[in-house]
Amino acid sequence: MGExxxxxxxxxxxxxxxxxxxxxxGRKKAAGNGAGDTEKRxxxxxxxxxxxxxxxxxxxxxxxxxxxxxxELYGNGDMFAELCHNMERFYRERNNVLKDTDLYRESRPDWxxxxxxxxxxxxxxxxxxxMQAVEDRLDYIEQCNVNYIHLMPFLDTPAGxxxxxxxVSDFRxxxxxxxxxxxxxxxxxxxxxxxxxxxxxxxMNHTSEDHEWARKARQGDGEYMSRYFxxxxxxxxARYEQTVPQVFPTTAPGNFTWLPDCGHYVMTxxxxxxxxxxxxxxxxxxxxxxxxxxxxxxxxxxMRIDAVPYIWKxxxxxxxxxxxxxxxxxxxxxxxxIVCPGILLLGEVVMEPEKVLxxxxxxxxPECHMLYNVTxxxxxxxxxxxxxxxxxxxQLDIVNALPKDYVFLNYLRCHDDIGWGLDYNxxxxxxxxxxxxxxxxxxxxxxxxxxxNSRGELYNADPVTGDARFCGTTASMCGIxxxxxxxxxxxxxxxxxxxxxxxxxxxxxxxxxxxxxGDEIGQVNDYSYKDNxxxxxxxxxxxxxxxxxxxxxxIRRPDTVEGKLFGRLKxxxxxxxxxxxxxxxxxxxxxxxxxxxxxxMGRYYEGEKIxxxxxxxxxxxxxxxxxxxGRYVDLLTGADVxxxxxRIPAYGFYLMKKK
Numbered sequence: 001m002g003e004x005x006x007x008x009x010x011x012x013x014x015x016x017x018x019x020x021x022x023x024x025x026g027r028k029k030a031a032g033n034g035a036g037d038t039e040k041r042x043x044x045x046x047x048x049x050x051x052x053x054x055x056x057x058x059x060x061x062x063x064x065x066x067x068x069x070x071x072e073l074y075g076n077g078d079m080f081a082e083l084c085h086n087m088e089r090f091y092r093e094r095n096n097v098l099k100d101t102d103l104y105r106e107s108r109p110d111w112x113x114x115x116x117x118x119x120x121x122x123x124x125x126x127x128x129x130x131m132q133a134v135e136d137r138l139d140y141i142e143q144c145n146v147n148y149i150h151l152m153p154f155l156d157t158p159a160g161x162x163x164x165x166x167x168v169s170d171f172r173x174x175x176x177x178x179x180x181x182x183x184x185x186x187x188x189x190x191x192x193x194x195x196x197x198x199x200x201x202x203x204m205n206h207t208s209e210d211h212e213w214a215r216k217a218r219q220g221d222g223e224y225m226s227r228y229f230x231x232x233x234x235x236x237x238a239r240y241e242q243t244v245p246q247v248f249p250t251t252a253p254g255n256f257t258w259l260p261d262c263g264h265y266v267m268t269x270x271x272x273x274x275x276x277x278x279x280x281x282x283x284x285x286x287x288x289x290x291x292x293x294x295x296x297x298x299x300x301x302x303m304r305i306d307a308v309p310y311i312w313k314x315x316x317x318x319x320x321x322x323x324x325x326x327x328x329x330x331x332x333x334x335x336x337x338i339v340c341p342g343i344l345l346l347g348e349v350v351m352e353p354e355k356v357l358x359x360x361x362x363x364x365x366p367e368c369h370m371l372y373n374v375t376x377x378x379x380x381x382x383x384x385x386x387x388x389x390x391x392x393x394x395q396l397d398i399v400n401a402l403p404k405d406y407v408f409l410n411y412l413r414c415h416d417d418i419g420w421g422l423d424y425n426x427x428x429x430x431x432x433x434x435x436x437x438x439x440x441x442x443x444x445x446x447x448x449x450x451x452x453n454s455r456g457e458l459y460n461a462d463p464v465t466g467d468a469r470f471c472g473t474t475a476s477m478c479g480i481x482x483x484x485x486x487x488x489x490x491x492x493x494x495x496x497x498x499x500x501x502x503x504x505x506x507x508x509x510x511x512x513x514x515x516x517x518g519d520e521i522g523q524v525n526d527y528s529y530k531d532n533x534x535x536x537x538x539x540x541x542x543x544x545x546x547x548x549x550x551x552x553x554x555i556r557r558p559d560t561v562e563g564k565l566f567g568r569l570k571x572x573x574x575x576x577x578x579x580x581x582x583x584x585x586x587x588x589x590x591x592x593x594x595x596x597x598x599x600x601m602g603r604y605y606e607g608e609k610i611x612x613x614x615x616x617x618x619x620x621x622x623x624x625x626x627x628x629x630g631r632y633v634d635l636l637t638g639a640d641v642x643x644x645x646x647r648i649p650a651y652g653f654y655l656m657k658k659k
Contacts, residue, residue: 054103055091058341059084062334065365069327074282083286083335090293091339097192098299102342112197112344112369112512113407115582118573119199121150121414122517123165124178126546131179131187138194140552144520145573148512149191150199150304152415154178158210160534161273164415164544166201166306167208171291181298188299199302199346200295204288205310206274214275218262227284228275229267229313231256236315237265244269244319250462251537255319269310269319279311279328289335296340303336304346305329305368308359321355329359329367344369346409352421360406373399373408373511378421380412380502381470381477385444385452387617389599391426393590396601400510404585408511412502413477413519417459417469417540435466445470445477451618453479453495455525457539473543474519475499480561481524492561494618496522497651500568501614504653507576508601508612510588518545520569521552521562575635575655581608594624598648602627609658610635615648622647632656 063084070080094102105111120141128134131154141149153165156173165175174180179187188198207214216224231237237256244255247270256265257272267276277284292303312324329347336343347359347368352375361367376395383392399408420441424434443449445456456472475481479495482488499522506513526545529535554562576582586605593600597617603610611632615621627643634641635655643656 052091052099054099055088055338058338059087062338066331066334066338069331070282073324073327074285076282079282079286083289086286086290087293087335087339090290090297094297094340097189098297098340098342101192102340105342110585113584115580115584116145116577117148117512117584118144118146118576119148119150119409119512119514120144120146120517120520121152121199121514122547123152123415123544124154126544127517128547130177131174131183135187135190138190138196141196142194143555143570144515145570145577146515147195148197148199148302148514150302150514153201153203154184155203158208158273161208161210161271163271163274164538164540166203167206167210167271167274168203169208169210170212171288172294184298188301192299197301198299199304200300201306202292202295202303203306204277204292205307206268206270206276209273209275211275217266217275218259220262225264226281227278229278231265232263234265237267239315240267240313240319243316248460250460267313270307276313277311278313279324280313285328285331289332292332293335293339296336296343301342302344302346302370304348305332306348308347308368309349309351309355321351321358326358326361326367330361330365333361333367346370346372348372350374350416350419350421352423357402357406363403363405370407370409370512373410373509375421375423376408376509377411378418379423380505381418381445382420382422382441383599383616384477384498384502385441385450387597389593389597389616390430391423392599394426395423396509396588396590396599400588400590404587407584408509409514410506410509410511411514411516412506413474413516413543414514415516415540415544417471419469438468439466442468442470445472447482453482453491455481457525457542459539471539471542473523473525473545474502474516475522475565476525476543478502480522484524484561494651496561496564496568497649499565500572501616501651501653503569504572504655505599505601505612505614507572507582508603508610508655510586511584513576515569516543518547520566521548521555522565523548523551571636579608579610579635579657581605581610581657591625591627595621597621598623600625611643611654611656611658613643613646613648613654613656615650615652618650620647620649620652629658631659633659 067080124131124134128137154174155168156170156175157165157167158169161167174184191198213224213227217228240255246253252271255267255269257268258265268274269276279285308329309321309325310319311328312322313319314322333345345368349356349359349371356371359368359371376399379392379395383389420438427437440449442458444452445454447454455476456470459469459471461468478499479491480499483491483495525542527542529541535541551562554560555566557563558567581603583605586603589602591600591602597615598621599614600623601612611627613623623646625643632641632643635657641656646654
């Protein structure tokens with residue numbers, strides 16, 4: 001297998017040049033770049049007598065499989081030996097506090113599946129300005145009952161060509177306006193003292209065109225050209241284009257960019273300034289793993305692997321979800337378990353369920369610890385727009401039937417747009433067509449159809465296919481923006497109820513809930529991005545507005561929108577922390593209600609049972625359920641309830657626990 005891949009790499013050369021000097025450079029022994037290359041040229045001093053037995057045991061456990069996979073993929077024993085050498089070096093450099101955490105988590109591998117896990121994601125600059133300022137705001141994060149923060153991309157990126165931070169020019173440097181690596185270490189240490197875990201994005205599919213490798217490749221250095229996909233004519237790029245879908249057909253069409261200054265095409269799956277890395281080159285894999293371990297040693301607990309399905313490219317394929325991707329992720333998992341086993345891998349796989357699930361791996365050979373529950377998120381907003389829970393119930397049934405070892409992150413909104421990747425095969429059976437339904441959803445959430453109170457904007461609208469994605473904050477999509485603008489108190493109460501109901505439903509799902517910063521106070525769309533030339537073309541910035549700390553002061557006032565939302569969410573968060581039935585491994589299922597607008601979900605764990613009812617309609621509804629297996633209490637009011645014929649207010653919900 002390894003020889004076959006090597007031959008394919010040579011036949012489909014990633015750098016084609018007529019200049020003998022460049023060819024000679026391409027054949028040079030890999031020199032590497034940055035700290036990773038220095039590590040190879042100047043190995044750390046070793047003292048065999050001080051080798052830590054934990055590392056030795058972990059390496060022994062994984063060595064044979066790791067070597068087998070590496071040799072299958074690359075067939076290069078020297079590079080594997082270098083990888084092992086540097087894994088040990090990074091282990092020795094890992095501080096004792098992190099090593100103690102590793103040992104604790106190794107002894108409790110399900111530590112992250114507890115019912116008190118609650119995440120929050122935010123951009124550092126939007127949330128507080130700098131890393132030091134985030135550290136100053138940790139008390140607020142604690143107030144939110146959050147013990148897991150996802151710091152959106154903060155590594156060095158070029159101004160105006162960053163894709164929100166996903167075009168990294170230096171994997172070992174923090175953007176200067178946000179702080180430094182020392183500030184990152186200080187922040188993670190402060191978080192750990194408060195029991196808060198820290199997540200970051202590890203962008204491994206591509207680098208910025210300003211990255212040192214890219215600059216050297218652009219100058220014609222064959223060694224660095226081999227780290228990307230370079231071609232001097234369009235013959236091979238044209239063959240790729242025959243089978244590889246376009247990610248952004250309207251704003252960044254095609255999968256290659258012509259570089260007139262060096263006379264070559266380079267593969268750019270996402271944007272022209274993001275150059276795809278060539279993982280068929282073992283130097284790329286090794287160096288990126290060194291970057292991974294360097295960042296882990298700064299105190300990161302959760303690595304979000306960005307765009308992971310795209311990282312292996314082959315001609316005559318879609319360059320998505322290829323088997324070699326899983327080999328790489330499995331090797332990453334083992335490398336982490338050898339050097340820093342306290343680390344979790346979170347895979348960003350924004351695809352339908354059958355393509356997402358393989359990224360968990362198997363029980364014997366696991367890959368990612370956690371994945372995003374993307375389809376359920378999109379189906380949730382479909383349910384809001386249609387007031388019809390049938391598709392959502394089907395989606396939840398699929399997730400609930402999966403092994404309990406699988407942990408999903410559940411969310412209503414994140415930094416990105418909402419793509420309408422729904423189960424259209426099922427919808428067609430109900431007489432709903434894909435194109436017209438996407439049009440309806442986008443019209444609804446812009447406030448144009450279906451009695452909508454939502455506000456927001458489209459992203460990447462394609463007039464040919466009629467496809468588009470949607471942008472907006474949770475609060476604006478629920479009607480809080482419209483009600484506030486119109487000074488309509490009754491509409492505001494209804495919008496707040498919808499917002500809270502959606503969060504309650506999210507908390508009851510199987511997995512870990514994640515808030516988007518600002519949602520806890522009902523922050524609405526920020527249209528000021530249109531005044532910034534670096535952001536104006538990207539409508540996703542409408543829901544990436546700066547945290548309004550002045551409004552956040554209102555959380556102490558229960559008569560304000562912010563106070564109502566914060567207080568009600570806090571109550572739900574504390575219920576979730578208190579009730580063990582919310583652990584990720586609980587049994588979960590849906591229950592038929594006889595009412596198209598009402599969703600019913602159950603959870604069971606170690607003798608405890610909770611039933612949740614959620615009304616997705618703006619009208620009072622009756623849920624016809626028959627769970628007469630004992631007495632129940634409403635967790636919100638403490639009142640006794642009978643889970644049979646339950647009348648639920650507009651956008652209302654119940655959380656009923658069996659006594």
